[in-house]
Amino acid sequence: MKNRAGLSFIEILFSCVLLLLLLIPLGMLLTQAHRETRTSLDEFYGALYLSEVVDQIASMPWQDIPLITEPLSLTGTDRVQLDNANKETALHLATLRANFTKRTVQITSVPEPANNLKQIKAIVEYKRANGKTKALEMVTYVGRGARPKRGGS
Numbered sequence: 001m002k003n004r005a006g007l008s009f010i011e012i013l014f015s016c017v018l019l020l021l022l023l024i025p026l027g028m029l030l031t032q033a034h035r036e037t038r039t040s041l042d043e044f045y046g047a048l049y050l051s052e053v054v055d056q057i058a059s060m061p062w063q064d065i066p067l068i069t070e071p072l073s074l075t076g077t078d079r080v081q082l083d084n085a086n087k088e089t090a091l092h093l094a095t096l097r098a099n100f101t102k103r104t105v106q107i108t109s110v111p112e113p114a115n116n117l118k119q120i121k122a123i124v125e126y127k128r129a130n131g132k133t134k135a136l137e138m139v140t141y142v143g144r145g146a147r148p149k150r151g152g153s
Helices: 009-058
Strands: 068-073 078-081 090-094 100-110 116-127 134-141
Touching: 009 068, 009 078, 009 116, 009 134
Parallel strands: none
Antiparallel strands: 068 100, 078 090, 100 116, 116 134
């Protein structure tokens, strides 16, 4: 027999199979990490869009916040009026990302205690990478503040 310094075809084939057995799980792990990152980004942007709407409405004077019993679609970009008769109800909204399909708001009066609370509910919907629609919701309450007494001692 000759003493050879090279590798045989079987040794090369065996090392390629071992390499593939290591690379396939690594590729699957990277795919899953990408999917989870995209989900996290979608939830982050969804929460950002929701807090943008809720915070702007909650910062309005209580009496200027209109009651909107049916969900109002906020499809416009930049400036959206909640109540066309009151310029104080303008919202300045960021443009939605491409996979976000809908943004709505609903404002209702809470009967107890004595209609002094308004519930602000915002919903945003988006499509996930697998094509399924997901919705995120944010709710807050705004109360009528105590009015300062005027005049007299």
